[in-house]
Amino acid sequence: MLKVYNTLTRQKEPFIPLEDGIVKLYVCGMTTYSDAHIGHARTYVAFDIIRRYLEYKGYQVFYVQNITDIDNKIIKAANEAGMDPLEYSANYAKRCLEDMNRLGIKPANMYPKASEHINDMIKMIETLVKKGFAYVSNGDVYFSVEKFKDYGRLSNQKLDEIKAGARIEVGDKKKKPEDFALWKEAKPGEPKWKSPWSYGRPGWHIECSVMSSKYLGVPFDIHGGGADLIFPHHENEIAQAEACYGKRFVNYWLHSGMLKVRGEKMSKSIGNVISLREAMEKWGSETLRFFFASYHYRSPADFSEEALKNAENALKRLRIVKENLEELAEDGELSESELDEMEKSYFKTIGSIKKDFEQAMDDDFNTPKAIESLFEFAKETNKILMKKKPNGKLCKYALNEFKKMANVLTLLQEEKSIEEEAIKKIGEKYGLRGQAESIIEKLIEIRKKARKEKNYKLADSIRDELKKAGIELEDIGEDTKWRII
RNA sequence: GGGCGGGUCACCUAGAGGCCGGGUGGUGGACUGCAGAUCCACAUACGCGGGUUCAAAUCCCGCCCCGCCCUCCA
Numbered sequence: 001m002l003k004v005y006n007t008l009t010r011q012k013e014p015f016i017p018l019e020d021g022i023v024k025l026y027v028c029g030m031t032t033y034s035d036a037h038i039g040h041a042r043t044y045v046a047f048d049i050i051r052r053y054l055e056y057k058g059y060q061v062f063y064v065q066n067i068t069d070i071d072n073k074i075i076k077a078a079n080e081a082g083m084d085p086l087e088y089s090a091n092y093a094k095r096c097l098e099d100m101n102r103l104g105i106k107p108a109n110m111y112p113k114a115s116e117h118i119n120d121m122i123k124m125i126e127t128l129v130k131k132g133f134a135y136v137s138n139g140d141v142y143f144s145v146e147k148f149k150d151y152g153r154l155s156n157q158k159l160d161e162i163k164a165g166a167r168i169e170v171g172d173k174k175k176k177p178e179d180f181a182l183w184k185e186a187k188p189g190e191p192k193w194k195s196p197w198s199y200g201r202p203g204w205h206i207e208c209s210v211m212s213s214k215y216l217g218v219p220f221d222i223h224g225g226g227a228d229l230i231f232p233h234h235e236n237e238i239a240q241a242e243a244c245y246g247k248r249f250v251n252y253w254l255h256s257g258m259l260k261v262r263g264e265k266m267s268k269s270i271g272n273v274i275s276l277r278e279a280m281e282k283w284g285s286e287t288l289r290f291f292f293a294s295y296h297y298r299s300p301a302d303f304s305e306e307a308l309k310n311a312e313n314a315l316k317r318l319r320i321v322k323e324n325l326e327e328l329a330e331d332g333e334l335s336e337s338e339l340d341e342m343e344k345s346y347f348k349t350i351g352s353i354k355k356d357f358e359q360a361m362d363d364d365f366n367t368p369k370a371i372e373s374l375f376e377f378a379k380e381t382n383k384i385l386m387k388k389k390p391n392g393k394l395c396k397y398a399l400n401e402f403k404k405m406a407n408v409l410t411l412l413q414e415e416k417s418i419e420e421e422a423i424k425k426i427g428e429k430y431g432l433r434g435q436a437e438s439i440i441e442k443l444i445e446i447r448k449k450a451r452k453e454k455n456y457k458l459a460d461s462i463r464d465e466l467k468k469a470g471i472e473l474e475d476i477g478e479d480t481k482w483r484i485i
Numbered sequence: 486g487g488g489c490g491g492g493u494c495a496c497c498u499a500g501a502g503g504c505c506g507g508g509u510g511g512u513g514g515a516c517u518g519c520a521g522a523u524c525c526a527c528a529u530a531c532g533c534g535g536g537u538u539c540a541a542a543u544c545c546c547g548c549c550c551c552g553c554c555c556u557c558c559a
C-alpha cells in the first residue's frame with residue numbers, strides 16, 4: 001500500500017487515485033528566463049522518480065508540467081537583451097527541456113505554456129469576478145482572499161498571520177494587502193493581451209489553476225512542486241480553483257525539499273547558483289541523479305563536492321554488478337528444476353530484496369532506503385558470482401529485476417550514447433579519430449602477452465597510461481576488462 | 486515575529502522506545518605478479534541540559550544552531 005505525505009494534512013495518507021489505475025499528476029514547471037540550475041534538477045528528478053514508481057506499480061500516469069513564459073523577470077531580461085519576451089523565454093524553455101532530457105528525466109505528457117492559455121485564464125477570472133471572489137480595480141483584477149474561507153490551509157497559516165507579513169506597495173490598486181493579482185494592466189512596453197478589463201497580462205498563480213484543471217479535470221490526484229511554492233503560489237492556486245469550481249481542487253499535494261549548496265541557500269546574491277549544464281559537465285547526469293535519489297525527496301539536500309564524490313563512487317559499484325550480470329545473461333524461460341541449491345537461494349533472495357525495495361518506496365517514496373536494496377542486491381550477486389558462474393537465465397532474471405528497481409530511481413539507464421561520447425572525446429584528445437576503441441583493444445592484447453611473459457613493467461605501464469587517458473583496466477584471471485572512468 | 490522541516494560514526498544519508506540501517510572513506514584478512522574488483526571482519530554515532538520509562542538517538546520540556554516560506558524563487 002503506497003502512502004504519500006500530503007502537505008495539506010501534514011501526514012502520510014494511503015494513496016488512492018480518483019480513477020482506478022490512472023494517476024493525474026501536475027508539477028509546477030519553470031519560469032524560463034535563464035538556464036535550469038541544480039535546484040530545478042532536484043525537484044524534477046524527485047517527481048520523475050515519483051512518476052516512475054507509480055508506473056512501476058502499474059498506474060498509467062498522465063503528467064502535465066507547465067512552462068511559465070509570462071513573468072516580470074522574463075520581461076526584464078528580454079528588455080535588457082533587446083528581445084521579444086515570448087521569443088526570449090521560448091529559447092530558454094527549449095534549453096531547459098534539453099537539459100532535463102540530458103539529465104535522464106522522462107518527459108511529461110505535455111508542457112503547456114501560459115501564453116497559450118490566456119483565453120482560458122480570462123474565462124476563469126470572469127467566473128471569479130461573477131461569483132464575487134474577485135474584484136476589478138482600475139484595469140487590474142484581484143482575488144479577495146477574505147472571501148475564501150479555507151485560505152491558509154495548505155501553508156497552515158491563519159489569515160491574520162498572513163496579513164501581518166503581507167506587503168502593500170504604494171499606490172497599489174489592491175484593497176487588502178493579502179489580495180493577489182489575477183490580471184494586471186500592462187505598462188508601456190510590456191507584452192499585453194486584450195481582456196474585458198484592460199490590455200494586460202495574467203497574474204502568475206492563475207495559469208496553474210487553469211492549465212491543470214483544463215488538462216486533468218477537477219479534482220485531480222497529485223499536484224507537486226518545490227516547497228518554496230507552498231505559499232503563496234499553491235495556496236493561491238487552491239483559492240482560485242476551488243472558488244471557481246466550487247469543489248475540491250487537488251487530492252494530494254506533494255512538495256520537494258530545497259537544495260542547498262555547501263549548507264547555504266543557493267541564490268544569485270550569494271553567487272552560488274550552479275547551473276545544471278555545469279553540474280552535468282562536471283559530474284555526469286547519472287551521478288547527479290544518484291545524488292538526488294540518496295536524499296528523501298522532502299528533506300533538504302546539500303550539494304557539496306564530498307557528497308557528489310560519494311555518489312560517484314557508490315554508483316560505480318552498482319554499475320559493475322550490472323555489467324557482470326549482462327555478460328552472463330542468457331535468454332530463455334527460467335525453470336526451477338535447472339537451478340542448484342545456491343542458485344535457488346539466490347533466486348529467493350532477489351524476491352525478498354524486491355519486497356524491501358517496494359516497501360521503502362511505498363513509504364512516501366523513501367529512495368535512500370530503496371537504494372539500500374540495490375546494494376543488498378549487489379552484495380548477494382557478488383557473493384554468488386565469486387563462488388560460481390550461475391545459470392545464464394537466472395542471471396538474466398536477476399539483471400531484469402535489478403534494472404527494474406534501478407530504473408525507478410532513474411539509475412543504471414542505458415547510456416550508450418554517453419559512453420560513445422566519452423570514447424570519442426578520448427579519441428579526439430589523442431588524435432585517434434574514431435579509432436580509440438580498437439587501439440585500446442590492441443594495447444590490451446599487447447599487455448596480455450606481456451603479462452604472460454611476466455613482463456610486468458610493460459604491463460603496468462600500459463595500465464597506468466590508459467588510466468591517465470580515462471580507461472580503467474581490470475584483470476580477471478588471464479583476461480582483462482576495460483571501462484571508462 | 487508567524488508557519489514548516491532539520492541537527493545521526495571522518496563524510497553522505499535512513500530509521501525510530503529495547504535488537505542488525507545503508508553507502509563513501511579508513512584499517513585488517515582472503516583473492517591477485519601488482520593494481521582493481523569482490524567477499525569477510527573491525528572501528529567511530531545519534532546538537533546541549535533536564536525529565537518520563539525497567540529501557541530513549543527515538544517520547545515530553547527548555548535551550549543552542551541550520552535551512553525553507555511569509556506576494557510572483559523548484
